[in-house]
Amino acid sequence: MNQEKKNLLKQKIQHIDITSFNSIPLIESFSHMSFQSRNLANACKIYDTMLQDKDCTIILSLAGSLFSAGLKKIVHELITNNMVDIIVSTGAIIVDMDFFEALGFKHYVGSPFVNDDELRKLHIDRIYDTFIDEDELQLCDQTIKKIADSLEVRPYSSREFIWEMGKYLDTNGCKVDDSVVYAAYKQNLPIFVPAFSDCSAGFGLLDHQRQRPEKHVTIDSVKDFKELIETVFRSKDTGIFIVGGGVPKNFVQDAVLGGKVNDKGELRNPAQMHKYAIQITLANEYDGALSGSTLKEASSWGKVDQSFEQMVFSEATIVMPLLASYAYYKGNWKKRKAKKLSQIFK
C-alpha cells in the first residue's frame, strides 16, 4: 500500500460498547422533556417492555451504514444477551461490514471533504466520512464465492447462506470478538437479508454462477419470506425494533400479514399485528415513501398495533447506543432465553 493511502487509512473505527456507560439517568430525564428526547425515552421503555414480555419474539430491522459507523458491537451485545431473536438487514451491513471485519479488515475514520476522484485512484471507497480499502472489499467478495463454491447446489434462503458464512468463520477463524454473523451462527439466531445480491455477496455469488453456468447455488428470496413468516407464526407475540427504513422495514412489517395463513393454508385466528414497534429514522413522512411512513400508518395495513409504538426522528449513531444501554442496564433481558429460531429449519 502506498504511503498516501496508508495515511488515509490510519485511524480505525471503533465500535461503541453499551456496557461502558449507563444511559438510564439520561433517558429518565428525557422522559420529562419534549420532542425527540421524550420520544426516545418512550421508545426505550417500549423496548424494555418487549424484553419483559415472555411471549414476545423481538425482530431487529437494520438499514443504513450502521456497522461501518461503529454500531456493530451493540448488535453483538443484543444477540449474546438474548435481547433480540431475529435480524432482518440490508446486505451491506451483514456482508460488506460485519463479515468483512470478521475476516480481519477494518473501517477507517475519514472525511466528507475530500476529492473522490483521488480516492478512487487509491482504491479507497467512501461512506460519507468513513473510508474502506476497496482491495480488501474484493477479498470479501471472493470469500463469499469460495463459500458458494463449497455448497451443495440448490436454492438457499439468505438465512441459510448467512449460516454458512458463520460456519466458515467457525472453521477458518473469526478475527474479531464482536461479529454479528458469527454470534448469530453460534446462537442459532436467524439473520435475513431480503435483497441478498445487493451487496458484496452479490459480487461473490455472481462469480460463482458465472464459473458454473449449469450447476450453481441460487438465493431464493421467496424462501426468505417463507422462513421469516414461519418464525413469526410460531411466536405468540412479536415486537419490532427498526433502525432506518428500506426493504428490511417493509419485510418485517409484512411478516405478520403473511402469518395470517398457516402452513396448511389455514387462517391464523385471530390475525395479529406486531404488538410492539419502535423506529429510529430521519426519513420524512410527507413524501409517502415507506422509510418514513409512520407506525400509525402501518396500523391501517394491519401490521402494527398502536398501543405500543414510537417513532424517534434522529440519526442512529447517537440514539441507538442510548437505547441499547438503557435496556441493557434495566436488566430485564436476564430472564430471557435464546429462542434459537434457526433450529426450526433443521
Next chain:
Amino acid sequence: MNQEKKNLLKQKIQHIDITSFNSIPLIESFSHMSFQSRNLANACKIYDTMLQDKDCTIILSLAGSLFSAGLKKIVHELITNNMVDIIVSTGAIIVDMDFFEALGFKHYVGSPFVNDDELRKLHIDRIYDTFIDEDELQLCDQTIKKIADSLEVRPYSSREFIWEMGKYLDTNGCKVDDSVVYAAYKQNLPIFVPAFSDCSAGFGLLDHQRQRPEKHVTIDSVKDFKELIETVFRSKDTGIFIVGGGVPKNFVQDAVLGGKVNDKGELRNPAQMHKYAIQITLANEYDGALSGSTLKEASSWGKVDQSFEQMVFSEATIVMPLLASYAYYKGNWKKRKAKKLSQIFK
C-alpha cells in the same frame, strides 16, 4: 362494500400526462436561478444529453410510493418513446401498484388525518394521503400465485417473472392503457426488482411454495444481478436516472462494478463508471445511508463519473413530471430506438 368504505374510496388517483404541458420554458428559467431549481434544470439537461448519446443505455431506478401517487403514466411514456432502456424498482411499485392497476384496481385520494384503526376495520390501507382497498390487494397477490402455479419449476430472475406477468396481461387482458409491466413486456424492456418477495408478489409466491413444498418456482436474486450486469456490459456507455434511493439505487450503481469482469471471467478494460447520473431524493447525506449518499461519493467507489452528475433534493411527485416533460418536448428521443435488452436472454 359498505357505504362508509365506498365514501372513502371515491376519488381515484389520476396519473399525470407529461405531454399535456411543456415544461421547457420553466426549466430554462430555472437554469438561471439558484438552489434546487437550478439543480433540477441541470438534471434535465443531463437526462437530455443521455438521450442524445447514441451509445448510452439509460437505466431508471425507482423507489418510494411513486405509482400510487400518479407517476405511473410518466414511466409508461418513457418506455413507449424509448426514453429508458432498463428499469430497476422496488416490488411495491411494479406489483402492488402497476400490476394491481393493470388488473383493474385503483388508488384513491385519501388523507393523512384519519383514524388508522378505523381504516383497518374497513380493510383500507393507507399510504400517507392515499387509500387502497386491501381486499383488492389480496386479489393481486392471488394472481401472482396463479402465474407462479402455471410456470415451469426452476429458478427465475425477477425480470423473467415480471415478463410472465406481462404475458399474463397479454393473454387475460390489461385493464389500463398505461401499464408499465405490459409496455415493458411488449417492448422487451427488462424490469428488475432485486427484493422481489418484499411486496404483493411475496405473498403470492409464498402461497405458491406452501402449496407445493417439493416442486416450486424460486426467485434467484443472484440471477437478477447477473442479468443486469450483462445488459450493462453490452452497453458502450450507461446513464442512471434515480428516483428515491434504497436497494434499486445501490443495485444500479453497483452494476458497473460487476461489469468489470466479463462472462468469461476476463477483466473488462478499461473499467467504466456510469457516464451520466441524476437523482431525485429528499434523503440527507449526513446520516451516511445509501439513499442520500451523493453521486460524488459514488465516484470514489468507481460507480459514477463526476462529469455529468446532479442530485436534486426534492419530492418526486413535483419534479419528476417537470423533468420528464422537458426531455419529452426536447424530442431527442425521436432518434433513439428500443434497445429490447430482454432479447439478450432469449
Next chain:
Amino acid sequence: MNQEKKNLLKQKIQHIDITSFNSIPLIESFSHMSFQSRNLANACKIYDTMLQDKDCTIILSLAGSLFSAGLKKIVHELITNNMVDIIVSTGAIIVDMDFFEALGFKHYVGSPFVNDDELRKLHIDRIYDTFIDEDELQLCDQTIKKIADSLEVRPYSSREFIWEMGKYLDTNGCKVDDSVVYAAYKQNLPIFVPAFSDCSAGFGLLDHQRQRPEKHVTIDSVKDFKELIETVFRSKDTGIFIVGGGVPKNFVQDAVLGGKVNDKGELRNPAQMHKYAIQITLANEYDGALSGSTLKEASSWGKVDQSFEQMVFSEATIVMPLLASYAYYKGNWKKRKAKKLSQIFK
C-alpha cells in the same frame, strides 16, 4: 476587479417571470395525485380563493435566501397585480437582495463545491451555490447609512424606514424594473422587517448611530408590531402566504392575536383567526421549532383557521413559481384593487 474574481462573477442570476409559462394544466394534474404535488395544488387553490375573497387582506411572509435565488420578480408581479397587500420579511431579502439589486448590483451563479477561504480572499460571499461581491454589499450598507443620516431623528418602524428606501430609489433612480422595495413604495404597500438590524441595514444604521452617538434614528420593533396589527385590525378577513419560516412566520401568525384588542383597548369581537393560510417549507415538524410547526398547531393558539390551510413541504425555488403562475393565470386578481395600507399611517 482581478481576473479570477471576474471569472467567478460572470453569470448573473435571472429572476423567473411567472407570466412566461402557465402552470394551470400542471397544477390541475397535481390535484389528482398524491403527496406534495396534491398539497401544492391545494395551496394554489387556497391562494386563488383568497384572491377571490373581497374581504381578505393577503399577507406574504418571506424567509430564506429567496431573492438572491431568482424569486424577486415573482413578488414584484404579486405587488403590481394587487395579489398581495402586506409583506413581512427577513432583512436579507429586502435589503441585501432587493435594495442591493435596485442599486444596480447583481447576484451570480456559483457553486457549493468551492474553497471558501479562497472566496473570502477575493471578497466573494457565498450563499450555497450563489455568489455576491462583498465590496458591492458594503456599498449597500453605506447607502442605508446615507438614508438614515438624511432623516429626522426619531424612532421609526421598519416599514417607515423601508418606505424611505423606496423614496431614495425614486429620487436617485432605481436601476432595475423589478424592485420590490420600489414597487411597494409606489403602491403604498407596507413591508415589515421585524429584525431589521439583522442584515445589511444593520451595518448602515450602526455606522449612522456610531457617528451620531447623541442624536440618531432608531428602529422601534414594537412600532412594527403595532402597525402590522393595525393593518390586520382594519381588515375584515386575512390570509397568509408563508414562504420559509422564522421570525416573519411567527410575526404574521401572531398578528391576529394582537388584533384582539383595538386601539382603545377594547376587545375586538369576535376574535378572528387568519381565515386562509398556506406555507411552503422544508422544515420538520418534529423538532418543535416554529419554522416547521403545522398550521393546525397554529390553530390551537387561535392564529389560523383549519378550514383553509395547507403546508407544502418543498423547496421554494421550485414551487413558488408554480404557485404564483397558477394564481396569475387564474386571473381573479383582476377584480382586486390595491389596498394601499401604508396610507393608514400618514
Next chain:
Amino acid sequence: MNQEKKNLLKQKIQHIDITSFNSIPLIESFSHMSFQSRNLANACKIYDTMLQDKDCTIILSLAGSLFSAGLKKIVHELITNNMVDIIVSTGAIIVDMDFFEALGFKHYVGSPFVNDDELRKLHIDRIYDTFIDEDELQLCDQTIKKIADSLEVRPYSSREFIWEMGKYLDTNGCKVDDSVVYAAYKQNLPIFVPAFSDCSAGFGLLDHQRQRPEKHVTIDSVKDFKELIETVFRSKDTGIFIVGGGVPKNFVQDAVLGGKVNDKGELRNPAQMHKYAIQITLANEYDGALSGSTLKEASSWGKVDQSFEQMVFSEATIVMPLLASYAYYKGNWKKRKAKKLSQIFK
C-alpha cells in the same frame, strides 16, 4: 380551570440537569465512530477548547422551542459556571418560556395527536407535543407591560429591557431557581433578542405603547447590534455555540463583521473571524437558507474561521444535554471568570 383542561395540564415538563450524568465516556466513544456521533464528539471538543482559551468570549445563540422542551436548566448551568458570556436568542425562549416560568407558570407534557380546535376552546396552546395555558401566557404579556410602564421613556436595546426583567424578578421574587433571565441579571451577562417584539414581549409592549401613544418606551434594534458588536470588539477572540438557526444565528455570525470598524470609525486590524464555531441543527444546506448554511459557507463571508468549526445535524433536545455535560465534567470552566460584559454599558 375546568376538569378537562386540568387533565391535559397535569404532567409538568422538567428541565434536565447536566450534572446528574457524565457524558464523557459516551462522547469519547462517539469520537471513534462515524456520522453525527463523531461530529457531536468533535463539537464537544471544540466547545471544551473554547472554555480553555482564556482569550475567548463565548456567545450562545438559541432558536427553536428549547426552554419549553426542558433545556432551560442547561443554559442556567452554563451561566452560573461561567461557561457562556453572551446570549443571543429568539424572544419566545427568553420571554414566553424563561420569564414565563420565572413568574411561576409551567409547560406541560402533551401530544401531537390531538384536536387543535378543542385545545383552542380550552385556551391551551400547543408546541408539537407540549402544552401551555394560554391564560397564563397573557399574564406574562401583562407583566412585560407593567415593566415597560415603570421605565423611563427612551429607546432601549433588548439587552437593557431584559435586564429590567431580571430586576423585576429580583424585586418581586423569582419563582424558580433556574431562570436564565434572572441568572444573567445577577451575573451581568448580556442577553440580546434581535426581534424582541416577536414574542410575548411584543404583546405587552404593544399595550404599553397603545395606552401611551405619545410617550412610551421603544426597543431600538440597532442598539442591539451596536452593543453586541461592542462586546465582541472588546474580546480578543470569540467562539460561537449555535443551537438552531434563524435570526440569532445570523446576528452572532454578523457580529464580527461589524467589529471590523471600531467606535471611532477606525478599522480593526486585523479583521478577525469567530475563532471557534459549532452548530446543532436539523436544517438542510441545500435550500440556501441561513439556518442550514454551513459554517464553511460562513467562512467565505469572513465570519467563521474553518480551523475549529463543526455542524452537528441532530435534534437539540437529545444532543445539547450531552454536549453541555461533557464540557461540565471536563471542568475547564473552573478557571474561567464571569466576564460581566453588561458592565460595559453602565
